[in-house]
Amino acid sequence: MKFVRIAALVTALTLPFAAFAQSEESAESTETPPRLVVAISVDQLSADLFAQHRQNFSGGFARLLQGAVFPSGYQAHSTTETCPGHSTILTGSHPARTGIIGNRWFDMSVERDDARVYCMEDSRVEGSSSSDYTVSTRHLLVPTLGDLMQRVNDASRVVSVGGKDRSAVLLGGGDADHVFWPGDAGFTTFAGRETPEALTRINEAAMQAAVSNRIPLPVPQQCTAYNRAVPVGEGTTVGTHLFSRGPTTSGRDILTSPEGDLLTLVLAADLVSELELGQQDTTDLLTIGLASTDYIGHAYGTEGVEMCVQLMALDAMLGDFFARLDARNIDYVVVLTADHGGLDLPERQVEQAAPRAARLLPGFETLDARLAEETGLAAPVLRADSPFGDFYIDRSVPEDRRAEVTDRAIAMISAHPQVYRVYGRSEILAQPITTAPPEHWTVLDRVRANFNAERSGDFIVVLQPRVTPIPEAIPGAYVATHGSVWDYDRRVPILFWWPGAEHVEQPLGVMTVDILPTLASLIDLDLSNVEIDGRCLDVMPGVAESNCP
Template sequence: MMRVLTALLAATSMAAASPASAQAADQPDLIITLSVDQLSSDLYAEYAPYFGGGMKRIGQGTTFINGHQAQMATETCPGHSTLLTGSYPARTGIIANGWLDLDLGRANKQVYCAEDVNATLAEGERYRVSATHLLVPTLGERMKAANPASRNVAVAGKDRSAVMMGGQKPDQRWFWTSKGWTTDVDSEVPAAVRAATQTTLDLVRKGAPALTYPNYCAAKSRAIAIKGGDQVVGNGRLEIAPGNMRNFQASPAYDGAVLALAAALIQEMGLGKGDATDLISIGLSATDYVGHSYGDNGGEMCLQMFGLDQNLDGFFRALDGWGIDYAVVLSSDHGVMDVPERLKEKGVAQAQWLDPSLSSEQIGAKVANALGLAGTIISGSAPGDVHLNPQIPENLRGKVLKAAKKAYEKHPQVEAVFTSEELAALPIPGGDPTAWTLAQRARASFHVDRSGDLVVIAKQYVQPIDDPGMGYVATHGSPWDYDRRVPIIFWRPGGMGNVRPDAVSTVDIMPTLAAQIGLAVEGEIDGKCLSGVPGISCN
């Protein structure tokens, strides 16, 4: 990352930042929100003793190791929507990375969480990035409403990460696409972005050699055959073949590029040097790409964890050199379930791949045949949201719903099935997330206008992939703790380190940061200020 950062800063002629303005002594001039996509608490805890760079520095803060993405929807978009809004997906409206809207006036009924469904698309444009589906304000929006001098900036490897952390109308928002750094915000393009696009595209074009295993990683490098086939994971070296964008994204270089652009924007915009506290949200996506491609317990993930540590070290060193008074919160959008073959070797006998017979097509065909109906009667994905065909006559809908629920409940891989009426009758849960029932976890993700008629939950350690082809061997999205538990760490340079066992939630991050800068939180939210973080008063 340091090589990319040095080249990027040299390529941009940025003026020196203005002198720091007067702020309250206990308020930082810059808040940095770091989301490490797919960083579970277990993954963080394993590597924390071996970090020596940026992750070690962050570990000197207050670590809530028992943090939770408490809801059932443990995916990128809903997870990121909780980080800076103080609310669960039931309130943010971001129930999944995508959901069905069978009444949508277009052939494709799938709604992407970060798209404007009403946009007129240009030729070749798959969707128009937008925060329109996010129904509640983010911390950055609240800061700007309280003081327009605050700047709200988001940079991420994924558009949905940047959108859900930045919210509506940020000052700058940049995310990576095949064409380079891209934005949905109508603003002048900073010089840092132009330089970063060229630098990063050059890196992808040239490629990079295989990484060298540190001693700890060498012991984890072992080939695992997936589903008895030819696909092998566990001993990869994360090399980047020239021009291979997927290789780039599943490597530490991807996070390095994101952090390099974030650092360059901080310097060019003078973030942390203005008349009010600024916020930059940074979405680091490489861990997610590595986890999906190889699982989270082999040599590849080990290389990624040490690479993340080094990349953050370079980032913080740059900020320290600029004399910025900053505070950091680090968390994640979700965890992951490792590949079943490796889990079985560890004694998790019930680990298995998803049975294709759980698909809405197969379940729907069985139900339709039993009821003497023709055509598609249900759509969606199980595990997840299942929708009844809106063309089913009203007098038959109850019968179809009951039969579909019963069919799912009989499947040996299904743990629970809830109807929309059952979930809507429950309050949005609060309190200790470890004590939540499955129904409460599902309710925290349920939105009456977007969720399905049925919500299907698979049993623990069912990997929700039926065909691990095309380099996608592990995923997330369940209400089980391997997907829910994520670290939440508050750190300012000079911290001494404090590990807290409290069961807390990512919705607690926003009100805690708001207390740190003396910002009153207006309106109803689900989170609470976390007491016991040095320098933050929840009174």
């Protein structure tokens, strides 16, 4: 391995990379279609970030770059968050169709004080809330690739592992055989589900990692230029943190380091071996949601040494993960993409002379109180989960005053100097969902692809470019974020690879909704009766016939 410190990390987890990539009993090679589809989402891996470090990859990313490369992929919709983004990857549909319009939204029909609903929450469960919930796929309105595969052949196995519940469940789908995500005591799953031996082993390793000290990681040569402190708040900096820590009781501490992805990939590889994925007469699906890039982006930003170290480590770990699949002689195809991009913290953007980069100015925190005073109504009058995106008129507002309150709210918000535009419900719904190339979408097009009439707000707020909607940084947790309509949050890489794949690079815009029909073409899955938004991508250059039907 190029990044030798990762070997030490794995040793600390009692799972040496020598064992991780060990030679195993080989299975007989099979004919096409491939016997295993591996779909990987790297949370917050923007196209810009990937391009920035691309020349330094020598492991798993380098292997994928030998296949079909789409450097200008798009999460084409407006709310570039984890839930909507993951909902598009293996459904072929925009959030307007998947119903997953945000990480959270408001459901005024829910009879509880806080009508906020989490995308993976079963709100029918008594006592449920958006922060304390039972994980469920009930809000996902369309089938995933795994669901469609199992409808055709129930012998196909679907296994999903993620660093977040929303990535594991939205990639795996409602009918997945195994779904694992981090819980209070290591990786967990749905109540009553079978727990393979691999789960016990990885949770023991996670527990050992939690009680161990972690010394700072060394800085690879390609990351030295990023190793400089940037002030964030009073007496705090980012840009030199190298993931050292003492024993912890917080799973987030582990996830906010390369260790989080390491645990996820080791579990995924162990499940391939234990469940013998890819070694039967039908095609299996393994989905992997890697969360550490996102946690690190939020905690330290995207342009510091922390992110560089993370990507070099992930490149090495992916290389060893693929080596383990190779050792089993599995006939597999890989797709790798991201659920969204990300914006670096404004303090570093200002140092780099980025125009208008700033944190959110005051105004939104008093919006509801001012609106209540102006209308004479009791607060809350407005409901929103953040200063941008979906805004709802509260159910307490009389029907005959809703239009007036909406107009007043839009006028107030539009006066904020960092607001780009506010879009009303009728304007959005009057806009057809476009089929134009994603790089040519208007902002309204992006908002429309995210808008579900049953779940979306009464109006949508869009902030100006490079506005970080975190008024004050929380060092070590939230200094930077994503979620906007702008391309730094929308653009993601999309990479396809399989043994023997010919290299092709297509620089024009494609979309994550194109992944499902492309994979379907490679495994001979008929989508003729499935309504989707994506199209099949030709990933076989120079072949007499395209892979697309």
